[in-house]
Amino acid sequence: xxxxxxxxxxxxxxxxxxxxxxxxxxxxxxxxxxxxxxxxxxxxxxxxxxxxxxxxxxxxxxxxxxxxxxxxxxxxxxxxxxxxxxxxxxxxxxxxxxxxxxxxxxxxxxxxxxxxxxxxxxxxxxxxxxxxxxxxxxxxxxxxxxxxxxxxxxxxxxxxxxxxxxxxxxxxxxxxxxxxxxxxxxxxxxxxxxxxxxxxxxxxxxxxxxxxxxxxxxxxxxxxxxxxxxxxxxxxxxxxxxxxxxxxxxxxxxxxxxxxxxxxxxxxxxxxxxxxxxxxxxxxxxxxxxxxxxxxxxxxxxxxxxxxxxxxxxxxxxxxxxxxxxxxxxxxxxxxxxxxxxxxxxxxxxxxxxxxxxxxxxxxxxxxxxxxxxxxxxxxxxxxxxxxxxxxxxxxxxxxxxxxxxxxxxxxxxxxxxxxxxx
Numbered sequence: 001x002x003x004x005x006x007x008x009x010x011x012x013x014x015x016x017x018x019x020x021x022x023x024x025x026x027x028x029x030x031x032x033x034x035x036x037x038x039x040x041x042x043x044x045x046x047x048x049x050x051x052x053x054x055x056x057x058x059x060x061x062x063x064x065x066x067x068x069x070x071x072x073x074x075x076x077x078x079x080x081x082x083x084x085x086x087x088x089x090x091x092x093x094x095x096x097x098x099x100x101x102x103x104x105x106x107x108x109x110x111x112x113x114x115x116x117x118x119x120x121x122x123x124x125x126x127x128x129x130x131x132x133x134x135x136x137x138x139x140x141x142x143x144x145x146x147x148x149x150x151x152x153x154x155x156x157x158x159x160x161x162x163x164x165x166x167x168x169x170x171x172x173x174x175x176x177x178x179x180x181x182x183x184x185x186x187x188x189x190x191x192x193x194x195x196x197x198x199x200x201x202x203x204x205x206x207x208x209x210x211x212x213x214x215x216x217x218x219x220x221x222x223x224x225x226x227x228x229x230x231x232x233x234x235x236x237x238x239x240x241x242x243x244x245x246x247x248x249x250x251x252x253x254x255x256x257x258x259x260x261x262x263x264x265x266x267x268x269x270x271x272x273x274x275x276x277x278x279x280x281x282x283x284x285x286x287x288x289x290x291x292x293x294x295x296x297x298x299x300x301x302x303x304x305x306x307x308x309x310x311x312x313x314x315x316x317x318x319x320x321x322x323x324x325x326x327x328x329x330x331x332x333x334x335x336x337x338x339x340x341x342x343x344x345x346x347x348x349x350x351x352x353x354x355x356x357x358x359x360x361x362x363x364x365x366x367x368x369x370x371x372x373x374x375x376x377x378x379x380x381x382x383x384x385x386x387x388x389x390x391x392x393x394x395x396x397x398x399x400x401x402x403x404x405x406x407x408x409x410x411x412x413x414x415x416x417x418x419x420x421x422x423x
Contacts (some may be wrong), residue, residue, distance in 0.1 A: 003229040004092045006072070007176040008169045010099040013050055013133045021169040026099055028135065028165065036164060037137065042145050042153040047138040048161075049378050051102070051119050053131050056375040059117040060384045060395045061138075062407050063151075064103040064238050065129060065248040066158045068096040070166035077163040078234045080215030081156060088214075089229025094174070096166050100129055100248055102407075103158035104138045104379030109147040112387050113203075113241035115407040116395070123371045128408035128417050137161050138379050148208055151240040158247070159237075178260075180229050182271065185264040193270040193301035194228070194255055195291055195325075197308045197318060198236060200277035203243065210239035213274075223275040223290040225298055228256045231272065243310040244337075244363075244404050245412045254415045255305055255335075270299040275321070277314035284320055292324030303331040307413055310337070310365070310404070319351025326355035333358040335414055337365050363403065363410035363418050371399040 009024055016027035030048050037046040051057045069077070074091015076083025102117060117129045124130025137157055141150055199212055201219040209219035214235050230236070237247045256272070263269040273294045278284040295301045304325050308314040315336055322332040338361055373396055377384065382396025386405075393399055403409045403418055410416045 001090050001227050001229050002179065002181040003089050003233055005178045005180065006092060006094045006174040007097045008094065008172055009097050009175045013099055013135065015050070019164070019168045021172050026096065026165065026168065033161060033164060037139065037157045037160060040153045040157065042142055042150055043139040043157075044142040045140050046157065047140070049136040049138060051117070051134040051136055051378060053119055053124065053133065055119040057119040057378060058123075058374040058376070058395055059102055059104065059119070059134065059136055059378045060114070060380040060386065061104040061106055062102055062115040062117055062379065063105040063154060063241055064158050065242075065246040065407060066101045066103065066162040067248050067251045068099060068101060068162045068165040069234065069251065070094055070163045070170060072170060075233070078159040078237070081159050081237065082163060085214055087230065088233040088235040089227050093233055094166055094170060096169060098132055099165070100132055100134050101158055101162045101165065102129065102134045102136045103154060104136060105151065105154045106138070106380060107141055107145070107147065107150045109151070113243060114387070115242050115405050116386060116401070117407045118371060118374060120374065121372055122369060123406055126369060126403065126409045126417060127406045128415070130408075135161065135165065136378050152211070155237070155240065180232070180260050182228070182263070182269060185268040189264070189266070189268040190303055191268045191270040191299070191301045192259065192303045192305065193295045193299045194259060194272045195275065195295065195304055195306040195321060196231065196272055197275045197277055197306070197314055199239065200309045200311045200314045201279050202277070202311050202313050203239065203241070212237055212239055219276060221276055223273050223287055223294055225294055226272050226274045228260070228269070228272045232256055242407060244410045245309060246407065249411050249413050249415045252415070254413055255307065270301040273299070277309065277311065277317045279313060284317055287317065288320040288324040291321040292328050292330070295325050296328040296330050301330055303333070305333050305335070307335045309412055316351060319353065319356065322356050323353050331358070332356065333360065335360045335362050335412070337361065337363050337410065337412070360414070362412065362414055363416045365402065365404045365410065367403050368400050369403055369406065371401060373397050
């Protein structure tokens with residue numbers, strides 16, 4: 001399986017009569033994009049806005065960020081979501097760099113899990129998306145609509161907008177090309193695998209899982225081997241709420257990209273095992289056993305890097321899977337997040353085994369930031385609630401927010417903008 005990822009660098013975005021790319025500027029026919037997205041009967045209308053670095057703008061109700069991408073050859077745009085369910089990870093994909101699609105959801109569900117992006121002030125410095133020009137997709141619901149139907153429509157709208165914008169550059173000269181191909185590496189290099197825990201059912205509202213894998217829910221799936229190309233080429237998207245793992249960071253997965261870049265030089269990238277966090281104690285030993293067996297016996301790995309989604313149960317699950325790998329002679333390195341800013345890694349890890357001695361902290365979930373009010377609100381109004389666990393606060397005022405709600409600040413996959421240091 002060979003994936004060619006072409007990139008077109010975008011340094012400016014403007015609304016225009018025609019959608020296209022010229023001299024690294026993306027021109028968007030706003031009306032055409034709105035009409036495309038308003039084909040969904042769940043939307044009364046869809047606002048399309050631009051948010052530029054330095055603007056006194058706050059984007060609220062953010063539920064996903066997607067990099068504009070389209071398939072040029074050998075596949076489907078976002079298979080299982082937009083296109084037919086065919087394998088991702090092969091052929092030619094084109095990406096627009098530097099212009100994320102930010103997806104907002106004004107439906108009153110899941111206030112606890114919606115993020116924000118500030119385009120100026122301290123919030124912009126904390127999150128990666130404050131430094132980019134964002135194309136914001138802001139649908140308005142059409143009447144009374146169920147949570148899940150509307151959330152699905154919003155997710156599809158983000159993917160539609162991403163594919164539409166990327167296709168505008170389909171005839172342009174590309175600025176970069178990366179080829180991802182797991183050819184066996186020559187020489188005696190250590191074989192390193194990646195265990196990607198992509199989902200935790202603890203966040204399923206009313207027990208209904210998010211369709212994150214080829215547009216399909218996999219909350220009860222046991223660990224399985226997946227080609228890394230599939231993950232970075234649209235087979236895996238974030239859930240209906242970001243929870244520090246937005247689709248943009250999956251498309252540009254820092255660990256998979258880095259393992260590919262070191263493949264054949266410092267290590268032999270053995271492959272990826274994908275898993276789901278266990279909610280039942282009876283399932284956890286079986287899942288850990290399968291992770292250990294797949295990493296060692298199927299991928300023949302000597303080392304494994306392991307990441308998890310948000311939550312305490314995934315942390316416990318990851319620890320058991322790591323122990324299973326260590327017991328089979330596979331050295332593990334775990335990426336985890338602390339919860340409490342007043343404590344230390346040794347008391348917050350939620351697992352305790354002497355073999356787990358390589359742990360990376362990717363951020364402190366409950367650490368807070370103070371954000372001043374900004375003049376313009378996109379994705380809501382000045383009265384849009386912004387989560388705080390002890391008091392009511394709204395988008396148009398000074399905010400105190402946990403850093404996990406600043407989109408692009410903390411990231412489960414290692415793409416955090418914030419740095420955690422233990423003194």
